[in-house]
Amino acid sequence: MNQCTDPHCTGEIDDGFCDVCGMEPLLSRPVAAPGGAAVPGGGQDSAPDLAETEWPATGRESLEWASPWAEPATRGTLGLGMVDVPPVPYRDPQDAVMTNPVVAERKRFCGNCSAAVGRSHDGVPGRTEGFCWSCGVEFSFAPKISPGEWVAGQYEVLGCLAHGGLGWTYLARDHNVDGRWVVLKGLLNSGDAEAHKTAAVERSMLAEVEHPSIVKIHNFVRHPDPRTGEAVGHIVMEYIGGKSLGELNQERRARSGGEDGLPVEHVIAYGLEAVRALGYLHSAGLLYCDFKPENVIQSEEQIKLIDLGGMRRMEDTVSPVYATAGYRVPESELCGIGPTVSSDLYAVGRALAVLSFRFDYVRQYPHSLPDPSEEPLLARYPSYDRFLRRATNPEPALRFQDAATMAEQLTGVLREVLSHERGRPYPARSTLFSPEHFASNAGSAATIDEVDQMLRTPDPSAAAVDLPTPLVDPDDPAAGFLAGLSGVPTEQLAATLEEVDDPTPEIRLMLARAHINLRRPEDAHVPLRMFTSQDWRAFWYLAALALSSGDTAGAREQFEEIRDRLPGEAAPKLALGMACECDGAPETAARYYALLWNTDHAYVSAAFGLARLYLAGGERAEAVRTLDTVPELSNLRAHARIAAVEALITSAGSQPPGDHDLREAGDRLEGLKLPDESHQRLAIRLLEAALRLARPAAANPHPPTLLGNPMHEEGLRRNLEHTYRMLARTAGDADRYALIDRANRIRPWTWV
Template sequence: MNRCVEPGCPGSYEDGWCNFCGSPEPSQAPVAATPFTPPPAADRDAAASAPDLAGTAGEDLSSSDPAAAAPHVATPAPGQSTRAVRAASERHRRAQAAQRRSRLGMGLTQVPPVPVGDPTAAVPDDPQVPEDRRVCPNCGAPVGRAAGDASGRQQGYCPQCRAPYSFTPKLAPGDLVAGQYEVVGALAHGGMGWIYLARDKNVSDRWVVLKGLLNTGDADALDAAVAEQQFLAQVKHPLIVEIYNVVTHEGDAYTVMEYVGGTSLKQMLKQRMATTGRYNAFPVDQALAFVLETLPAFSHLHDLGLLYCDFKPDNLIQEGDAVKLIDLGGVRRQDDLESPIYGTVGYQAPEVPEVGPSVASDIWTIGRTLCVLTFEFRGYQSEYVASLPPVSQVPPFLEHDAFYRLVARCCAPDPNDRFLTVEELRLQMIGVLRQVVAAGSASAATMSAHSTTFEAPVSTGETLAWWELPELTRDETDPMVDWVASLQSADPTALHDALLGADETTSEVLVARARTGIRTGQQPWFDEAVRGLVRLDPWDWRAAWLRGLWALSQAGEDATRAGAAGQSAAGHFAAVRDALPGEVAPRLALALSSEIGGYSKAAELDYERVWRTDAAYVAPAAFGLYRVRRSRDDDDGAIAALDSVPPSSRAHPRARWLRAELLRGRGTLADLRESVHAVARLTLDPRQRAHFNASIYEQALTQVAQHGEQPGWRLGEVPVTREALRRAVEKEYRYLADYTPDPLERAALIDRANTIRPWSWT
């Protein structure tokens, strides 16, 4: 059997369907039921006598799920066994289940579920700590290593400091801990202790995990274990493994925890590698989906004043279509300056040994985890322990610009340059996931996303000015936000004077003052406001946004001046893009700046990213694509951009008109016919429509003179013949004359009508 190609699925194809996740084999499309061809009589007899085993190894087909009910299997076809019918129904149900989007990734992408297996299958027969992880708890020297032909010892004395060590599990299968928890076996070992699988004899034999110490001689590990038990008692969150109890057994303490029966992301990476024989990272969208689902757990810990400290693929388990954060052994209080710090080399932030962990260092671990999940991060524990590899060496960074900028901000060397909170990171990660998913699309976005930082764009025309870029949303936490919103003066000078009289000079007041400076062209007003904004918060990206708007406002008509202004604005908007990699508005502003600055290729790339990602931005991005493609005479590309403006957009009529004008300019009969069709349903001024029609018919006459008549073709209702086209042109000129008040112009139009009309000699 061939292995399933679905990411992370260990199953194989059987009868055209995966026996694990239910997805169809690539060569077979999912169908409602397998078409039945009656077998030969001998085969029918054999099938009829075969035992009916369908469903015995799968789920109960009597489920109340409508998809599982499969009404089309009620009556077998002639010669078809009940077993065959039920098997077809089961394949159909699995195919439907495989097509449903999982909860992971907010419905934006598909992440294969991981079913929970038999817990006892995860218990090794001979649990041991690998030799390369055996170190002295007192001095850190290697212990228990093999010497010559002799294997390493699980317990003994350190040859360097003579301190005792022991790496053997303290609990054996069958032990009853605290008179309640029956041990099944040791599951695994971690940085601080053995983890045992057990049954809770007091609560319906539910599966639980007991966590003890890896080495009882390690005082730091003992302190950390006690601290973990205290922390876990107050942590209650559906995405975090739950603590049930803290018990003692023969003088040792054990934490009783919820059993999570899925697969860790580290194990899944190993499975993917075993399948392909090489490092097989997750697709970027799936990696983002995993981590995105986990972020509320981090926010919960931070709200409690706790830090996780040791996030990595090992500690995130997928169970079904959900994930759970496990192993809170490194958790500590944010104000704890004395307890030992636990982390993992390659994931721990570089400043932690000097200043201790923080929210910023937790965010660093999230960024490093995204790296390990999405590419083979060689040297992440050595050469790049405190940095990222060059973008040119990382395909996901090259392919997904927004993903790179998200990771780069998470892993900024200066903690102050990282995301301020996990919630801020979460909002940007959602936007980056949208961009990553959209990158695989060749069509315009059909859904829009709510932004907490920018209003929707208002531009509906073919051009885009600085004042038509998305507005900043109001900061509802600012104490002066309502007062600023209450100022109604349309005169920017009067508004600026009113803002100068504010009771408190907050960021909202300064942003409003900066905009009045841009509107009036008063650079001193603008500079003073932006300097005040930076003094309040040097990391406030709104200062860069406002500087970009100021630069665009100074573009003017002169090409040289406009180019310099566009380049200056691009630098400021690029800083906003780096700070907010999940937002679309900075991309639009950057595209406009690149266009004005003369970087048409860069502008086109950013317009395309915006166009694919958010439906609210399709119109301004489409017009941007139209402009840059027209600048290099790519008429087909410009037309395709205009065609993407949806009928529901207020810009749709203008897009249709520009499309018609572009086609008319090319002038072939096919283009002229399509041009007429493009404006057929537009509401136009009568004179505008008459001018357009007259121009179309005159161009058609030129084509007829060069290539002959096409009586089977029509331009609207007009056949493509000389006489019909002449009469149509005459009609349009006379129509224009009726709407022209100037006598001389009206006479000229009538003369043109008389000149072009067909004459008869009879």
């Protein structure tokens, strides 16, 4: 046994894993071969056969699978063009050939009963061929083809590339197709009947698969075993000149002393392409079953899924299934449940975690993840943490059930991560939620009263109305009918929907929304009763209903559940920000508002929420800075500019504005070009705030100017008097007299 190579661990390597931390050893040298081979594993003895375990074939859970995948992956699209993943140089195939093709003893197991075979004892090296001591089945770990041999009169073998769970892989030249490089994959043990079956499955399924992110099969040939003369099948696959994600992760860990995983944005980029490929397989009725970093190779700017030997059809409940410890779902061990779409996606979630940070995913956390308090990366990216926890949830029904949904949520998480890292937004229109109604509920022209309302803590019922709403399912029979009601007033909309004799689910949801907007909580409950708690759309309206009714604590709890289910969506974070603010939790609300606003400037209510909370906390400059980031093209840009002036002239927490704040407010007001009445009303607020801090003219002989007049007591009084009288000219009778009285009281004392 050898000392664990993690500098923070005192354990020893036993059977390839540390007996304390459970991790594989760090690479002590750069990975040589066989990164270019289309085989599981990343190094010369890295195929984790020890961890591959057969799933029982009975009791397969029946879950719906995804609709056909919309768009295949293409070269150079890692991270949807948002992430610059360093390309992995194409590796010369001849450099990848193993000089000493030997299966490490720790990876020698019987293909029939999984007993350890071929092990050394008493100083005598273990046998590479023989019979299992437990079940008597013959085993052989020796390569079956030697360098220089020809296979099927077409393929000239140069040597071994690597070994995997089902056999050796060899590099060869195809002399029938311009000498192109190919990979031949044979059986680990020609006498292993189960391995023969699995290889036959791989051959038939590979022939059906055509996707740019999945290894291609060219041919299937037979070659005699040199010892028995038996014809052994070999799959002929494309050569992929790159490195597995497992290799890339090991190299990164070696450079960082064992601490760092791959950059999280790179990991997500890999995950998106992998999920895209799995979505393709699922749409064809196939399950991959053994996803792990060692089975994904990056070459240049593209990744490829390799080693399809564990694949099976969804309806197949008989064939054995192989999965790797640390990546297999808990129900496979506890209940004997076979693979499903969600178990494929579970393995992706586990792989992303393994690539992102170091943890004992085999022994200490075989079906769970470290807490964010233990792993800083999860604390830094809470949405990524929630994504991983949903993907790897122990309860099958709570995981992602289709690749499209998983990819969509992971894309949203990627946008948040990039916004955090790069300090700029990465917006995108949601396919699940409408835009927020905050902007559409605001008036087309920015008024002072409206802006005043935006800078006050929202009323819970008003906050519920402003939230985004789930989009109508286009497959609902009433989708077209509901689209025609988009411009109908809410009162009339509710009456129309109440008259429908046989309402569809979408009609019920829209009716609930109408009643929420009309502040009719009892009526809103009725159409939601038919839905189960698993329908997140109905759950969204129940949460909005709780918020509208003033149950802010209940709304927070319900919106948190939706956030956990949809970790990449913006709408639940906005809803939580509003619910927390209404519930008297400003710090939590500010975190949600900031996360959302930093990612997508389309949610202007988050900017106003942040500004409110900054002001309440005495951070006037931050409030103004946030309001200034409302985009020029937003229809609430004018509201934000007025709000910035108000933020400068009102108290921030217990801090009144200073001279600098007031002068900046004056400059901003003069640049707003508001209608006369709005300009005068805002000017009065500014001048009154300045007057409270002003000194007499004699004490300030060289004052700055504010709105064109000296910023001392006499100048401010004259300015205020003039502004009161200007505003009185257009006011109604009652207001006119009050404004004139104010002007008379505020005017400077004179002898006439």
